[in-house]
Amino acid sequence: MSLMKIYGYFIFPRSAVLKIAGFSANFSTTLSTRGERKRQVHEPRKPLSQSLIEGAQVPDRTPFDVAKHDIGLEGAGITSTAISEPFTLFHRRGNRQMRAGIFSRPVLEKYQVGSDLATNMIRGYCPEYSSYIYDAWNSPALIPAMDVDIGHVNISVRDDAAAAREPDSDADNKPAFGWHIDSYAFVCVTMLSDCAGMIGGETVIRTGTGEVLKFRGPATGTAVIMQGRYIEHQALKAFGGRERISMVTSLRLKSPFIRDETIIRPLLPTTPKSTLHYQYAEYRLENLEERVRHQLKVMRQHKKANRDFDVASTRKFLLGEREFIDAMLEELEDP
Structure with a gap:
């Protein structure tokens, strides 16, 4: 799902959603003898203008090429969507x-x-x-x-x-x-x-x-x-x-x-140091806390199920968190 779709959903007016729901409910429907609900299809009330149809034509119809929308930063970022339209x-x-x-x-x-x-x-x-x-x-x-x-x-x-x-x-x-x-x-x-x-x-x-x-x-x-x-x-x-x-x-x-x-660190010249460091450390430690609690929950569930302690997965978790903490230490380093 693209960013435009995600944020479009968040800002979509509730009234518009209700109108769409109401629109779908206004279709003429009939019940078949089997009790199945089916739509009754209506002919268009007015034909489209020929100029509209002709103006939409292009000399060559080409398939969608995803490569044209690729900015060549494979592996970077945390989602495949780089930028949205305004x-x-x-x-x-x-x-x-x-x-x-x-x-x-x-x-x-x-x-x-x-x-x-x-x-x-x-x-x-x-x-x-x-x-x-x-x-x-x-x-x-x-x-x-x-x-x-x-x-x-x-x-x-x-x-x-x-x-x-x-x-x-x-x-x-x-x-x-x-x-x-x-x-x-x-x-x-x-x-x-x-x-x-x-x-x-x-x-x-x-x-x-x-x-x-x-x-x-x-x-x-x-x-x-x-x-x-x-x-x-x-x-x-x-x-x-x-x-x-x-x-x-x-x-x-x-x-x-x-x-x-x-x-x-690039924000330090324009931001009070104490405020910046506190807010950064607070949200990062909150995320770390949630991951630690989740890891403990998994360990306890395995224990209740009489499974052996998984040393490999625990070490993988700890190594990942050590990288996370090392990155914090680098950002919080005094200039």
Whole structure:
């Protein structure tokens, strides 16, 4: 199942589900003499226009080729889906609430930072200064990686002089933010800017063969899900507008049994060290605790069934957890 399908399901309006259910219930049905339920098929009420049919034709009908959708990173990541198409996540009123939160004076005074990747970022303000954003990303359907990375905001703004100039011929390829990989498995990137008249703003990824692929720029309130930890990517500059403001929330899988390769050292220059270390250690140790409890449960079940103690599987479990702990020690190392 693709990410688009998963997240499409989560944000699908309940009313629409009810309408679909109601639609299926409105089919005319009859009962056969055997008591079996069968549909009565109706002819279309109006024929389709010939222009519609002819416009859908193509010179060559080709089979679907999965290789065309492969970015050449076999073995990387934790799912075969690399990136989704933009999908609507927040309506305009929701966007306005989020912008009001991130551009409030207390947030700007305390949580505005910069780095080599972006000159202006806002991060670490949830939940204290924006319960709206915090609650939006803590839906039961979502598992944010850590509170400190809920609603991270990247801001690219052009000054008046730059906005008045037309973009040069190479403008399409100029980045708003440089090439990078993310610290967490998944990121959800949401566009908070008004995209009317905007040109560009695409997400660009680098494939396993070094090829660069562009993905359609999002519209206001739309989002993209990407395995940012495993895909080198960047955002291109947008022209025709004064700003490109995107919100990035990092997500992790709910299951503690799936590989977790989170790294936090790149976040230290823009995040309070104590907060970052605590939240990282807390969720990782919670996952470790759950795996240990599961291993104990399996061992006890085998004991009750009078089975011999499985040394090989226990050693395999412990070696895996030692790698997990070693990775934590590396991330928590003092600079």
